[in-house]
Amino acid sequence: MTAAIQTRDLHKRYGHHVALHGLDLTVRPGTVFGLIGPNGAGKTTTLRTLVDIIRPTAGTVSVLGEDPRRGGAALRRRIGFVPGELRLDGRATGHRLLSFYAEVSGPVDRGMVGDLADRLGVDLNRPVRSLSKGNKQKIGLIQAFMHRPELLILDEPTSGLDPLVQREFLQMLREARDAGQTVLLSSHVLSEIQQAADEVAVLADGRVVADGDVASLRLGAVRRVRATLTGADAASVLSRFTQIPGMTETNAAERGDAVLLTGTIEGAIDPLVKALAQYDVHDLTMEEPDLEESVLRLYGDPTSSKPPRVADTPGSGRRQHGVSAKRRGLGEGERERKGGAR
Template structure:
């Protein structure tokens, strides 16, 4: 394993009966980066995380976390990581303070002052019982317990759930501080705007298979882009039909919305055969990029998986 890898998998596969929830996953997450792991419910994100943490056993393939085999080194891995599960469950009769004290004693090496600092930054009320918390306030406790021992690797499964925008901003600052400290974040999410703001690289998982791993800025650079034209008079609906770079052209009278990749010149040349009175452009954001990998209809197998708690 490369010393610069915090997570490395080779052919990692998990099947449930005839369903391959994760299929031949080859993944490298580098030390000191924020890696976004993207996919909707049913894509295999949580199943991957549970295999990495030895909560469930892989059907085949291998994986290492922090240089340790996920089975032989599972106890040491858990000592060195911070983990927020997607289905966080806490003791409802304990207060937030009691909950964090309990986890801190189990783990050891936790500074009470740092716990207080995290609680203040996130606006967490530690005096109330967990059973009285809203979803967002429970999530704050989950984040504090994941961060409080300053782990080498943070594994966060849908961490944004229930957080208001101001708390999200603070959370993103905390992620960047972890990266700046040379530590690593593995961030599983379907909240694409969250990943776009903080991730260095993203991997998109589709039907249990990793379909792309790329830097966020590079994904945007190569993504489908948009041009909106306004013409002086109505134009033919097939105006861009012969332009190879054009993926889609929606033409309605004097207005045309064109999606394309590669060079813009052929698109402009076709448009300039008519009088253009207005033109605007925009790059695709990460959500649009993501949707290009999910444009086809979901397979019956994956659709069935979204109803199963253990396949997410």
């Protein structure tokens, strides 16, 4: 089966700044693929390369089986694209603007534009320049979805949208996938990726530092533990559980006749279970980290020559590295670096 998107050893350099370092990506047809990473990771540069807005310095790119540099208008009609910083202006109404886009992108089913406008809650009779950022974003989504393209490339598509519209957007993604369309979704809203994506690649400094299915990213050997125990005092409980391999952030406190134990366990949980069996356990909670916590642990040393797939990493199936809060940031309004990288 031909990949919907495939990049091999993709490099992009802006002067002395290297935005992409040998990027390898494969997106299977009919899937939703999430692309996540901190500011400046190279997400927008990657997406712009796929739609031939910018040209790579080295490496190969295949989109729907074609080189985007040679596919021309015929290939672009098969793609729905929402840029990261959508700019819509002018006196034209939403209806008129979308009519123009329909002539460019290809045939649109009768009533499709109106249905999408109703779902997203945007008035297409108003001049585009009078619309808020969120309503302009809705028009951008309509133009991407309305001709039912084979491939949707969406860069921060829910920027400026309220939670109810974000939920409707996620439903649109599911419907697109069910219809056989492929979606490449770049987002800093990790809950979006968690709910919508089948597979995820994590970028840092222009490299894939981990990739795999969403379940693998969330799973792992990192679990938060909270237990209420009797049969010992807090000091002895703390001493016992701090000796367990992989147990960190361990704390034990007296709670009446019981001891409240909290901590984080990474790796095999069998030693933890055996230690708990020595006490009367009145309550036990073990929580898996959400995608955000898992992803922050994946941002790591980008100089590694072979970033592993999540499922291939020893132990939890994840890379772990220390990173600064600045590098881990996933704030809104991700801006391009000098030279166009982001």
